[in-house]
Amino acid sequence: MPAHGDAGHVTTEVPMTRFPRFRRARARRLFAAATTATLLLISAGLTTPGTAAAATPAVSEPGYWVVTAPATAVGDLATDLSRRGYDVMEGLSPDGVPILATADAARRLRRDGLTVRYTGPLYQPVPATVQAAAGTYYGGYHTAAAHETHNQQVVTAHPDLAVLRPIGQSWLKTQNRGGHDIQALCITKIRTGDCALSTTGTKPKFTLMAQMHARELATGELAYMWIDYLVSNYGRVSAVTTLMDTTELWVIPIANPDGVDIVSSNSTRPVSQRKNAHDNGCSGTGRGVDLNRNSSYHWDVNQGTRCSETYPGTGAASEPETQGIQNFLAGIYRDTKPAADFSPATTATTGTFLTLHSYAQLNIYPYGWTNSLAPNNTDLKAIATAMARSNRYTVVHGDGGLNYFAPGATDDWIYGTLGVPGYTVEVGPNSSTCSGFFPAYSCMSSFWNLNLPAFMTLASAAAKPYPTGS
Numbered sequence: 001m002p003a004h005g006d007a008g009h010v011t012t013e014v015p016m017t018r019f020p021r022f023r024r025a026r027a028r029r030l031f032a033a034a035t036t037a038t039l040l041l042i043s044a045g046l047t048t049p050g051t052a053a054a055a056t057p058a059v060s061e062p063g064y065w066v067v068t069a070p071a072t073a074v075g076d077l078a079t080d081l082s083r084r085g086y087d088v089m090e091g092l093s094p095d096g097v098p099i100l101a102t103a104d105a106a107r108r109l110r111r112d113g114l115t116v117r118y119t120g121p122l123y124q125p126v127p128a129t130v131q132a133a134a135g136t137y138y139g140g141y142h143t144a145a146a147h148e149t150h151n152q153q154v155v156t157a158h159p160d161l162a163v164l165r166p167i168g169q170s171w172l173k174t175q176n177r178g179g180h181d182i183q184a185l186c187i188t189k190i191r192t193g194d195c196a197l198s199t200t201g202t203k204p205k206f207t208l209m210a211q212m213h214a215r216e217l218a219t220g221e222l223a224y225m226w227i228d229y230l231v232s233n234y235g236r237v238s239a240v241t242t243l244m245d246t247t248e249l250w251v252i253p254i255a256n257p258d259g260v261d262i263v264s265s266n267s268t269r270p271v272s273q274r275k276n277a278h279d280n281g282c283s284g285t286g287r288g289v290d291l292n293r294n295s296s297y298h299w300d301v302n303q304g305t306r307c308s309e310t311y312p313g314t315g316a317a318s319e320p321e322t323q324g325i326q327n328f329l330a331g332i333y334r335d336t337k338p339a340a341d342f343s344p345a346t347t348a349t350t351g352t353f354l355t356l357h358s359y360a361q362l363n364i365y366p367y368g369w370t371n372s373l374a375p376n377n378t379d380l381k382a383i384a385t386a387m388a389r390s391n392r393y394t395v396v397h398g399d400g401g402l403n404y405f406a407p408g409a410t411d412d413w414i415y416g417t418l419g420v421p422g423y424t425v426e427v428g429p430n431s432s433t434c435s436g437f438f439p440a441y442s443c444m445s446s447f448w449n450l451n452l453p454a455f456m457t458l459a460s461a462a463a464k465p466y467p468t469g470s
């Protein structure tokens with residue numbers, strides 16, 4: 001952990017080495033502002049050497065940058081950067097390609113003639129008092145083990161409202177090297193036949209899945225809050241009572257528990273592990289397979305090389321996490337869509353699905369593997385738009401209109417394979433202290449307030465998601 005002086009030294013040195021003159025002035029202002037912030041924190045007694053370093057990012061710690069190239073379309077630039085091994089964020093915008101990178105990497109991009117703008121540090125200050133809470137890290141986020149304890153506690157406290165099912169194993173568990181079962185909770189007012197691992201149940205189903213990308217901290221926490229909200233408000237909040245009387249609400253709070261173990265292994269400086277823990281000979285966060293490129297629908301070998309953040313694995317559904325999740329979803333949802341990509345699912349389809357990611361404030365609907373509209377586009381978009389009425393996020397189909405594709409993702413798989421409308425919500429803003437993979441835990445309340453009504457909207461749509469059939 002760098003001391004104050006190290007961090008300050010690094011910050012002044014890095015931007016000035018190769019910056020043109022006008023940038024040097026800006027760098028000085030940035031440094032002055034960061035120093036002021038650090039001093040304010042120190043005087044308020046809110047900081048330790050570690051948190052002070054967060055205000056002035058060290059060269060060894062990555063930060064967020066936006067990359068632009070005047071002559072290159074954003075989607076092409078993102079594809080190129082990703083193929084070259086850069087860590088491209090999920091919130092692509094016409095303004096540029098956000099990446100997570102060290103200052104050294106940013107310097108290399110500038111040398112290549114690209115424009116690179118620093119937008120903020122990876123880490124936010126964490127009050128020391130909160131870090132110690134059992135089963136949490138980085139100011140309050142729950143570890144994978146704490147999620148599992150919580151799932152069990154919910155079932156024990158509410159046997160009439162919740163059932164816990166193991167649906168698969170993490171990679172480490174398949175290797176007998178520790179690891180986890182993947183857990184799914186079914187929350188509903190349980191009647192005979194409910195929460196079976198089959199398509200025979202009479203209630204339509206909504207599944208919320210989180211933290212498939214392990215470093216996207218806010219997503220697992222939203223799942224945790226969603227579980228608590230449901231079981232504690234049955235019989236109290238009429239919309240919740242109605243929903244739980246009529247719908248099976250499945251939750252996979254941690255889709256990538258091995259990855260989350262890596263992330264939470266440092267409680268003040270979480271590791272930015274995105275992929276699972278599959279040993280592939282790569283060091284650091286290069287280890288693993290991107291589970292959101294590993295699905296068996298339009299799996300694409302060209303999504304990334306072994307050590308890159310979007311490495312899709314050695315084959316479609318090569319990973320045990322993917323197999324468990326796909327088998328579970330195919331087991332509980334009825335298939336109402338012909339296999340052809342552009343044949344629509346029928347109006348008899350029931351069920352909805354949501355996978356939470358971060359960040360960028362987007363409600364994304366299929367397809368993400370192509371820029372052609374899905375055959376149920378009208379209905380798919382209508383639900384995403386209804387969700388946006390509460391979370392105010394931007395509604396986009398998979399490639400965001402930017403020709404940057406994500407083949408092998410879970411949302412495309414469930415829609416393309418089963419016909420169930422699959423959504424990705426990218427939680428959290430592109431800027432401010434609540435941005436990034438590691439927002440301060442205090443940001444959770446705003447994320448929750450924005451997204452709870454969106455979850456309710458999507459869950460309620462499970463009864464008849466395709467009113468028009470187009």
Ligand SMILES: [Zn+2]
Pocket residue numbers: 090213216292356357358
């Ligand atoms: Zn993600």
